[in-house]
Amino acid sequence: MLHFTFYLHLLFSVTLAGNYSVPYNATDYILLNCGASSSSSNTVSEDGRKWVTDDRSKFATSNSESASMASTASRQDHSVSQVPCMTARVFHGEFTYSFPVSPGHKFLRFYFYPAQYSDFDGTTSFFSVTANNHLLLSNFSAYLTLSGEDDQQASLIKEFMIPCLETEKLNVTFLPSLNSSAFVNGIEVVSMPKNMYINHQENxxxxxxxxxxxxxxxATAFETVYRLNVGGATVANVNDTGMFRTWFDDSPYIFGAAVGTTPSRSDNVTIKYSEETPGYIAPVIIYDTSRTMNDDSQINMNYNLTWSFSVDTGFNYLLRLHFCETQMEVTEEGQRVFDIFINNETAELSADVIHWSGGNSIPVYRDYVLLIPTEGESKQILWLALHPSKDVGSKYANAILNGLEIFRLNKSDGSLAVPNPQTDPGPSPMLPSVGKTKKKSSLVMVITTAVFSSLFGLSFIACSLIYKLKVRRVKDSAVSVQKSSWGQVPCPSNSTCATSVSLLPSDLCRRFSIFELKEVTLNFDDQFIIGSGGFGTVYKGCIDGGSTMVAIKRLDSSSRQGIREFQTELELLSKLRHVNLVSLIGFCDDHGEMILVYEYMQRGTLRDHLYKTKKPPLPWKRRLEICIGAARGLQYLHAGVKHPIIHRDIKSTNILLDENWLAKVSDFGLSRLGPMFQSHVTTVVKGSVGYVDPEYYRRQQLTEKSDVYSFGVVLFEVLCARQSMIPGLPKDQVSLARWAKICHARGNLESIMDPNLMGEISPLCLQKFGALAESCVRDVGTERPMMNDVVWGLEFALQVQEATERDMNIDMGGHEVITESSQTSPLMSKGAGRGTTTDDDNEELFSVSRGKLSESRSTISSVGRSVSRGDADRIKSESVFSEFMNDNGR
Structure with missing residues (x-):
């Protein structure tokens, strides 16, 4: 009987524990497809949810004359969902929806697609929105809000959390601004668990x-400002524990090059929700990945893992940080202890996730409140930084974060409204004062008009004076240009800037005049040439008084690439920001020239270090780290942006290496936006011979798996140190991809491996790397992995290699031998074979592999691995940029 009671108690405990992971069942769940016809059958969105039309809806309580139905948008961006964004409800006067709901907070989401409709222009709409006496939007322009965002999306979702306490109604009112109309494409109302974000005095x-x-x-109302899946890809349009939240990739918000590592949850670890952190707090996928620091404790103590966010002033912000230790090496208290800083203030000292949660794989969260005072600009930067705690004796000097949510809390008057981004090209319609007399409203308008007129006049005078001071006359030119390259420069009549400049955010892409670039290259003198390719010639130059080295790609008038490729690369790179993508500094579209200016990559292309070179062979671990970096760049293009991007020209010459061996993907001239609603994009085949996906070549159907194929060829290039195509060889050996697949199937991949790597690669690492590369170059695209899986596979191969080297570096006394294992590992058996190099190359080789460890470990984060700054400062290398020297393949 005692045993029965014990097992019954155990079963009861397990049942209770399991209940914590049950998704939340929303009691209120309303999806309103605004403007859709009552006879419309297309009411199911991409995520499988069914929306109901608001045509003659029971939720519409206002006079029907105040609203009209906008026809389908005349032009739709492929990134915009069909439901609910293709139709809109337009309001010409005050209009209210009334939703019957249960007491408690509700997620209230608005969908806006500010496009041209047959009888309505969404780009010129200004309006306000209130919900249960909370002002959510004031003189709001969906078009300007989207224009102010970095990713330049075509549609917008605004998410609020509104209290419904004293009434069982959620009343949402739209009020057009003066001489304007309001509109909305979709409204979503979803209830949420009690006190999910509410905090009371007892805590x-x-x-x-x-x-x-x-x-x-x-009674607090919230607006969601950021919700991030830290260390993982964007998780959108899924049943997020019953509330359909979207969690975005955090990599665009990482500050600097120190991106840390993104380990995945161990296979034998299961997330265990608790009473304090039930399953609806965040889904399992948020805890599957995390962002941590590097493996080297000394390095970690010298930098912070930092994120930066743009926020509006004058509000309190709630920051919720999600944590979960899912790696088997951190299982006890005190093993990973770190400090949390918010806006350079200490938020938490000696944070210990295991101590908070009670064990490994148990999620936990911490809430912090920050006031952003109304000072200076209307926008400020909010900083979040993690740093290993000092003097606590923790086993791992490291930090971790799995998820992050940032919410804006309403002001004392109940308002959450913020100004439109400062990208408004002209005066916007004025908002009538709510609840005030017309006389006072008119007075406000008069005063505001006078103030704006005065400011405009003063600004015009100031700009005129500044312009006159900065204008200079250039030799042999009748055109005066602005010396400062930031912002807009007058466009000559023979420029193509009208087709490109208008699409660019001026704060992200610097515009140069042709005279500036001629000055830094001595009129494009041949002595500054560092490469050439399909676009044209690449020059090296110094800008900003010689403080910044850049690579300058100048379109050759005879080049097969032209305006389209120039604009593609310009528009994409000006909006993309990732540590593993080459940074575009600026452009020149002046006097018939088309020029792109990039950050300078000192170590040139990956191919420069693989074959047909006098440079010393790259050690295997460094090759793996380079592959991981490039894979992360592609992973970001495919899954880290709202609309996937297919590079279409991945090859070893388009993977660049900076002074710290950090890999960056370059050359976006052939890139295309990937499919959103279809399985592929039908387009003319473009790319480089030897790298083009055979399925894409046969069917002219481009997918993300086409990039995966090309990257698989690069992986074999890295392993074998040979070209992707060698026409003079026997038929099976001409294509590297084909030959490598044959050798892999025979089980003798080492027979075509770079001889310099013999004895350096552990057999298990070679097995894992070879299997991954082979899966990438399979003929059928559906059999290839996604880039997320490629990144994980490469990271696992590196872990296998490092584990083998650690085992080999243990001496007979059980002490670890401190060596630079990438070069001096006992796995190596090549003797002096690496030493036959030139003097300069010997200096490079010695400084990396045979220098003292303490001298070569001043590092920064490189896609989860450490890359040496100290080495880079001592190394002499032939520095070239990104372009391949032969254009026959394109």
Whole structure:
């Protein structure tokens, strides 16, 4: 009987524990497809949810004359969902929806697609929105809001959390601004668990940087500003524990090059939700990945893992940080202890996830409140930084974060409204004062008009004076240009800038005049040439008084590439920001010239270090780290942006290496936006011979798996150190991809491996790397892995290699031999074979592999691995940029 009672108790405990992971069942769940006809059958969105039309809806309580139905958008961006964004409800006067709901907070989401409709222009709409006496949007322009975002998306979702306490109604009112109309494409109402984000006095928060406590009362309204899947890809349009939240990739917000590592959850670890952190707090996929620091404790103590976010002033912000230790090496308290800083203020000292949660694989979260005062600009930067705690004796000097949510809390008057981004080209319609007399409204308009007129006049005078001071006359030119390259420069009549400049955010892409670039290259003198390719010639130059080295790609008038490729690369790179993508500094579209200016990559292309070179062979671990970096760049293009991008020209000459051996993907001239609603994009075949996906070549159907194939060829290039195509060889050996697949199938891949790597690669690492590369170059695209899987596979191969080297570096006494294992590992059996190089190459080789460890370990983060700054400062290398020297393949 005692045993029965024990097992019954155990079963009851397990059942209770399991209940914590049950998804939340929303009691209120309304999806309104605004403007859709009542006879419309297309009411199911991409995520499988069914939307109902608001045509003659029971939720519409206002006079029907105040609203009209906008026809289908005349032009639709492929990144925009068909439902609910293709139709809109237009409001010409005040209009209210009333939703019957249960008490408690509700997710209220608005969908906006500011496009041209048959009888309505969404780009010129200004309006306000209130919900249960909370002002959510004021004189809001969906078009300007989208224009102010870095990713330049075509549609917008605004998510709020609104309290419904004293009434069982959620009343949402649209109020057009003066001489304008309001519109909305979709409205979503979803209930949420009680007190999910509400904080009461018994568990008060401490505001960051101040003393005292902070209470979030029941009547607080929130707006979601950021929700990030830290260390993982964007998770959108899924049943996120019953509330359909979207979690975005955090990599665009990482500050600097120190991106840390992104380990995945161990296979034998299961997420265990608890009473304090039930399953609806965040889905399992958020805890599957994380972002941590590097493996080297000394390096980690010298930098912070940092994110930066743009926020509006004058509000309190709630930051919720999600943690979960899922790696088997961290299982006890005190093993990973770190500090949390928010806006350079200490938010938490000695944070210990295991101590908070009670064990490995148990999620936990921490909430912090920060006040952004109304000072200076309307936008400020919010910083979040993690740093290993000092003097605590933790086993791992490291930090970790799995997820992050940032919410704006309403002001004392109930408002969440913020100004439109400062990209408005002209005066916008004025908002009538709500609840005030017309007389006061008119007075406000008069005063505002006078103030704006005065400011405009003063600004015009100031700009005129500044322009006159900065204009200079250039030799042999009748055109005066602005010396400062930031911002807009007058366009000559023979320029093509009208087709490109208007598409660019001026704060992200610098515009140069042709005279500036001629000056830094001595009129494009041949002595500055560092490469050439399909686009034209690449020059080296120094800008900003010689402080910044750049690579300058100048379109050759006889080049087969032209305006389209120039604009493609310009538009894409000006909007993309990732540590593993080459950075575009600026452009020149002046006097018939088309020129792109990039960051300078000192170590040139990956191919420069593989074959037909006097440079010393790359050690195997460095090759793996380069492959991981390039794979992360492609992973970001495919899954880290809202609309996937297919590079279409991945090869070893388009993977660049900076002074610290950090790999970056370059050359986006042939890139295409990937499919959103279809399985592929039908397009003319472009790329480089030897790298083109055979399925794409046969069917002219481009997919993300086409990039995976090309990258698989690069992986074999890295392993075998030979060209992708060698026409003079026997038929089976002409194509590297084909020959490598044959050798892999025979089980003798080492027979075509770079001889310099013999004895250096562990057999298991070679097996894993070869299997991954072979899966990438399979003939059928559906059999190839996604780039996420490629990244994980490469990271695993590196871990296998490092584990083998660690085992080999243990001496008879059980002490680890401290060596630079990438070069001096006992796995190596080549003797002096690496030493036959030139003097300069010997200096490079010695400084990397045979220098003292303490001298070569001043590093920064490189896609989860450490790359040496100290080495880079001592190394002499022949520096070239990204372009391949022969254009026959394109």
């Amino acid at each position: 008060s928060l401490i505001p960051v940087g101040t003393k005292g406590s902070f209470d979030i009362p029941d």
